[in-house]
C-alpha cells in the first residue's frame with residue numbers, strides 16, 4: 203500500500219503536503235517524496251525512509267510553490283532502492299509528475315508496448331513509472347501545445363483502456379494543475395476535499411479522508427471508480443467519468459487492516475466497519491462455542507483494538523489492554539523482509555503478566571497473514587502465565603496472494619495457505635482459533651447491505667480477483683520474483699535517479 207496526496211493551494215503547500223504524509227505514514231514506511239511546482243519549475247525531494255527523516259528544513263525551504271504532490275511508499279513492484287521512491291517525473295509532454303498507490307497486473311506487457319510502440323524509456327523496475335509513461339503517451343496523443351482538462355480526461359481514459367490492476371494516482375503538470383484518478387474498479391481508495399481560506403478555495407486529493415481532516419480540509423467525495431478529478435492551478439475543479447464500465451469493488455483489506463479507523467472510504471466509516479467485525483465475531487463465538495470459558499479479551503495493538511472491544515462487549519467478558527505497544531515501532535506487516543518483521547514484533551509488543559496469569563485469554567487480531575505476529579504473541583501470552591490461549595481473527599484466513607497493491611505475493615508465505623483452520627491453530631500454538639466468516643466480514647463492511655458498495659475485492663480470502671485477468675501463470679511469476687528471498691536479492695539494485703534534481 204502507499205499513501206498519495208495532491209494539493210492546489212493559495213499559498214505554499216510544502217508544509218500541508220508534509221503534514222499529510224505524516225498522517226498517511228501507516229500506508230507506507232519505506233520511502234517518501236514530495237514534488238512542488240513554483241511557476242513553471244518543479245522541485246523534488248524523495249528518498250528511502252519515514253517522512254520525518256526524508257524531509258529536513260533545507261528540503262522544505264526548497265519545496266516552494268502553491269501546488270504539489272506527495273507519496274509514502276510500501277513497495278509491491280521493482281526494487282526498494284531510493285530511485286523508485288515516488289513521485290516519478292517524465293519530461294515530455296509538458297513535464298508530468300505522478301504518485302501511485304496500487305499495482306499493475308499487466309506491467310510486463312505495458313513495458314514492452316511503451317518501448318516498442320511508444321518509444322519511451324523506463325529507468326526503473328517500478329510499475330508506477332510505467333503508469334506515468336502510459337499516461338504521458340496518451341496525453342501526447344492529444345497533440346496540443348496548450349491542453350485543457352478534457353485532454354487530461356481523455357488521457358486518463360486511455361490509461362483505463364491500457365492498464366490492468368489496482369491504481370489510485372495523483373499527478374501534476376507544471377503551470378496547469380493537479381489531478382487524481384482511480385481505476386475502473388476503485389480497488390484503492392482516493393478522496394478529495396476543499397478548504398476555504400481568505401485567499402480563496404484550496405483543494406486536496408488524498409488516499410484517505412484522515413489526511414483531509416487533519417490538514418483542515420473537508421471531504422467532498424470519494425473519487426468514483428474510473429473517475430478523474432482535475433484542479434487547475436487557479437483553483438477550478440472539474441470531474442469526469444473516464445472508464446467505459448466502472449464497477450466499484452474496493453479492496454476489503456483496507457477496512458480490515460490498512461486504513462486508519464478515523465477514515466471514511468467509499469462512504470463507509472472504517473471504525474464502524476471494524477466494530478461490526480467484532481460484533482459478528484462475537485456472534486460466531488456465541489453460536490459455535492456457547493459454553494466458552496474466556497476470562498478476558500486482549501487485543502493485539504494497534505489495528506485490532508476496535509474489533510476486540512466490541513467483541514468483548516458483545517460477549518460480556520472483560521476487555522484488557524494486556525499488550526503494550528512501543529510507540530516508536532511502526533507497522534510490522536509492511537516492513538521489508540521476514541527477519542525484520544519477526545524481530546520487530548517482539549520490540550513492538552510486550553505483555554503485562556498479571557493480565558494473563560492463570561487466565562483463559564482470548565487474543566484478538568484484525569488478521570493473520572504470515573502468522574509472524576500471532577505465533578510470537580501466543581508464546582508471549584503463555585510465557586506471561588496464561589492458562590489457555592485462544593485466538594480470534596476479525597478477518598477470514600488469508601490464503602491467496604494480493605496483486606493490487608498489498609505486498610503478499612507468495613501463497614507459500616501465508617500461514618493459512620493449504621492449511622485447514624485446525625492446522626493453522628496447531629501451527630500457531632493456539633488452544634482454539636476462531637476466524638471470521640467471509641460473508642460476515644462483507645456484511646460488516648457493507649453496513650448489512652445499507653452501503654452503496656455492492657461488492658468488494660476479497661481475493662486474499664477467496665482467490666477471486668475482481669479484474670478477472672489474473673492467471674495462474676501471473677501468480678507463479680509473481681511468487682518467483684517477489685518472494686522474500688527474491689526481494690532480498692533486489693536490495694543491491696541501482697540507486698541512480700534519472701529524474702529532477704533531488705537534493706541530498
Ligand SMILES: O=P(O)(O)OC[C@H]1O[C@H](OP(=O)(O)OP(=O)(O)O)[C@H](O)[C@@H]1O
Pocket residue numbers: 459502503504505506532533534535536567568569570571572573574575576
Ligand atoms: O500475520 P502477520 O503476517 O503477522 O500479519 C498480521 C499482523 O500484522 C499487522 O500488524 P502491524 O504490526 O503491521 O500493524 P498494527 O500496529 O496497525 O496492528 C496486523 O494488524 C496483524 O497484527
Ligand SMILES: NC(=O)CC[C@H](N)C(=O)O
Pocket residue numbers: 203204275276277278279280286302303304305306328329330607608
Ligand atoms: N503499495 C503500493 O501502492 C506500491 C506502489 C508501487 N507499485 C510501488 O511498488 O512503488
Ligand SMILES: [Mg+2]
Pocket residue numbers: 502503504505506567568575
Ligand atoms: Mg497488528
